[in-house]
Amino acid sequence: MSQPRKRSGGPVRLTTSSATALRPAITSEITGGMWAHRRQINRDVSIPAGWNRLHQAGNFHNLELAAGRTTGDYVNDLPFLDSDVYKWLEAVAWAFADPALDSSLADLLRHWLDETERLLRDAQQPDGYLDSHFQVRFPGERFVQLKWGHELYCAGHLIQAAVALHRTTDDAGLLEVARLVADLVVNTFGMQPGKVDGVCGHPEIETALVELYRETGAEPYLAQARYFVDRRGHGLLGDGRFGRHYWQDHVPVRDAASVEGHAVRQLYLLAGVADVYAETSDAELLEALKRLWAEMAASKTYLTGGIGAHHSDEAFGDPYELPNERSYCETCAAISSIMFSWRMLMITGEAKYADLMERTLYNGLLAGLSLDGQRYIYSNPLQVRDGHVARGNDHDYERVEWFHCACCPPNVMRTLASLEHYVVLGSDTRAVLHQYLSGRYAAGVAGGEVWMEVATDYPWDGTVTIRLAEAPAGRWELALRVPHWAEQPTLTVNGTPVDTALTDGWWVVSREWNGGDEVVLVLPLEPRFTVADPRLDVARGAVAIEYGPLVYCLEAVDNPGHRLDDLTVDIAVAPKVGPVNDSLGGVATIRTAGRVRPRTSASWWPYTSADARARDELGESVALTAVPYYAWGNREPGAMRIWVPTT
């Protein structure tokens, strides 16, 4: 078996004292299947295009202004354009660890990286300060516009990029730039006299500083992350136009009962809190993390794993306030949810966190990127109405090449480029395969290393074959996640059925393993109808179609001749897998029986007495075709919906 080039760490690399139940894999490589294809497009199309887009959008221009290399005005009215460059850099960094990276592209990326690194060095001020927006527009004004300035947010993304690059290439140049920034932050912020006692309007630096601590061993970074976590929630930011909840400054995270405010801010913060917990074992933080994740999952998460119900403040709504047409579901928020859930999975070892990761990966996140890797969507609706009028801004429903506020595209890039790390975990006693992606993975278990080769056509087929290429001696556990939706799964080891029971979502096989052992997990896949908690009013009397981890939707283009708003689904007839749709990259379609609701009276007013409505007819029969939600919006514009009323 060929091994990945380099035993690189991923976005999280724990310390020897981290308080987690599970630890990241030693090495990971995705070798085939749907995600390998998406990663190839990300690597070969999206990331290279990012270089050009960031130049066209002015991000590099702004840094060149800060470096004194050019003249002109700061481009764009947003203060955080540097962060897009950093997220793109992080994507480049992860791409270097991809064994499938073509050498000429690798050279090009290396060249761009070197150029960018020189640019950042030139822009960085002697004491470490680096932020093009403030250097150009507010020279000398540092760390005073904490509400909206995003200085620490940008610093966090720089740190993450530098850590990633250090992990995949041993390149310490960018890390040096980032450490100068981090040291300035450490020296600037705190409760001691002469320091700034404050937090950033947009959390992000917390998780970055913990990772920098993990990478360098320098404890002040961890202490600083803890400071930022602890000082948030005391009103230091004051009221912004959306109130204190918006930036989670209304209550300390230890005391918070619910996720609130801007969804990305909330979950970047919680990812950072999880990191702080992992390195400090602060039990109060862990309780808060569990409580907030549970509240989010149970009452503020869309079927797709998407989060954020409000457009105006990009925020969580109230419990069960999950509008379909205006689901905000920012692509970045899906990413932040995966970051948070992954950390909770490592900390607790509980399968539900991996379940939500999977749902969010296959639906809420993946819908944010076009199939060709060239266009993005910012907010991901669960429904587009017949008669929708495109309003032409960042938050509309048509995919575009770049945004005025382009946080999502490079965030998608860095996530896909590091996806291999989100598959396998290990502990002293257990190797855990929690996502089903074909590839080669190694986890440290029982004092040795488990090397597994995973082969599957998931999510189109539910059979997952795991070959243990190497296995440490002695008894240890192999744990496979059985998703919460799976019915009647089967498991064999070397052809022999395993009859141990499922434990909290894991199928755990404890035995003395040998190299060459083969485990086959079968998750029977049948299309299914899903309903929502009755408190979720917008889905009342409706079903969604799901298939394995995939949420499906109806698109107008597949259901011509009718308005989607007039279609109902007959749940007495089981949905079936239909023909493969090649124009959508070979996805399985699903066919199901429905009706076309007759148009009711031509009254001017759409509300009527309950008695009158009871006389409505069912309407003519029609066969409905559904496609995976992640593939929607890749053909002609038109209506779309996930929740379909029952006949």
Next chain:
Amino acid sequence: MSQPRKRSGGPVRLTTSSATALRPAITSEITGGMWAHRRQINRDVSIPAGWNRLHQAGNFHNLELAAGRTTGDYVNDLPFLDSDVYKWLEAVAWAFADPALDSSLADLLRHWLDETERLLRDAQQPDGYLDSHFQVRFPGERFVQLKWGHELYCAGHLIQAAVALHRTTDDAGLLEVARLVADLVVNTFGMQPGKVDGVCGHPEIETALVELYRETGAEPYLAQARYFVDRRGHGLLGDGRFGRHYWQDHVPVRDAASVEGHAVRQLYLLAGVADVYAETSDAELLEALKRLWAEMAASKTYLTGGIGAHHSDEAFGDPYELPNERSYCETCAAISSIMFSWRMLMITGEAKYADLMERTLYNGLLAGLSLDGQRYIYSNPLQVRDGHVARGNDHDYERVEWFHCACCPPNVMRTLASLEHYVVLGSDTRAVLHQYLSGRYAAGVAGGEVWMEVATDYPWDGTVTIRLAEAPAGRWELALRVPHWAEQPTLTVNGTPVDTALTDGWWVVSREWNGGDEVVLVLPLEPRFTVADPRLDVARGAVAIEYGPLVYCLEAVDNPGHRLDDLTVDIAVAPKVGPVNDSLGGVATIRTAGRVRPRTSASWWPYTSADARARDELGESVALTAVPYYAWGNREPGAMRIWVPTT
């Protein structure tokens, strides 16, 4: 019978050549009932408080800066603070026509009015320009920031105030100020060389200029209104952050198929288009008006008459996109809808326009004001969730005394202060009573005047008694609106039942009337369950409770011990009128049978298989108490909902 002091016109006074089926009443006075009480509070509490609020909020300060009377900075970041003063002035103007206005309050209002008039004269520049925001912040910069500057919007409100004051008091001083502004606008804007070819980002001046034409007879004002109507929709404003639909600049109104964008902008525009139609008989405009009203009513209007589904751009959504928790339903938008529908009623004589006016008056508008007349709500939700977290901004769900963007409060004031004009209309052949408010009204009919005295306890009682105090000789028609929800109404004339059929929502009695004739209309009132068009997903499987023109809601305070989100209503049991609630000003409550839905499994995930959900139980029985929607939010904060799932 005592007559109103003065035969004042209302917000619309037609010309002799206006192309309308019906014309405003000659004189109107509301003498009792719910609305008289609300108008008393408006007159004695809200309007006087407005003077202080406008001073505290800096509106007067800004004008004093423009007048050179004081020094400092323009207060508030919004450019249209003058308009709040003008709307308040308009409210004061209408209040002068109220026979119940106390003389000492009249003196105080007169004093404030004189002071304000002097201030405006001082602030106005020699050529007529008057806009404190531009005079203070961008001196010399005129009519260039048309997208967001609101100069013409402010001018429109000034004109409306001046016209109102001229109508109620013959005071020509403010009209002089307004005409100088209007003349400057006429001389500035146009397609001729040297003029500015443009429109305002916020429509409003169109309807104001037509009214100024009606008041003064000066045709250039009408021509200018027509110019602004015709030039909108050609992209002159360019793209704002919400796209061209936001300010209705995406397509000329003649060609528009749907109401789009910012709801108040759209309907102020359509009110102006209706006025231009009425004075020009431009048939294409009338077709557009009918088409757009119908599209709005059928697919973009909430049960309450509220409009505007988006918080982020205060805009109409797609058809049937009417989220309950985030219904924007700005109070100003309800007012703009009443303005539009009233004009359509006059133009066409069709009852549906009066039906929507009534619904919007009693629900969408009235909910915007607290019962004590001292607090306002900006966006009017149809549902507040259990667990709602107040986020503390203009658009939250708790009533406050004033807003950062305080467009709504003075808009409510001017509407209530002129409400008597929205009751009766007339034509050569017909006197029309389209709203049921106790009072004295006179309409010009058949070459003479019909004077009617209306007595009713509507909306609590459906009996309306109309005594004809004076009646012109000869045969003419009395038309009474029978609301679309009314079942089995009865009508008697001098005690004799009338058996003519209803015609398109009107009960028309044609006869030779005599002074002293008494007509009694009975609209039997029973609480009823209402359902929505099935395309309105958010109301699927739910009913609303209505009673006459009133939409009811459940509030947590009336239904203690349960979470509102867990309640269902049993529609097999008819709802009944319950005890009067004195703490809400004597409203009728409604009692109905329901159940408390048992909490389902404690799964971490709120979505499950359709089969699993079918096993849910009905839950224990509970009696539900509903109150009028307009009275919600006047007690302790808590959950509220209009649409309640059926058991």
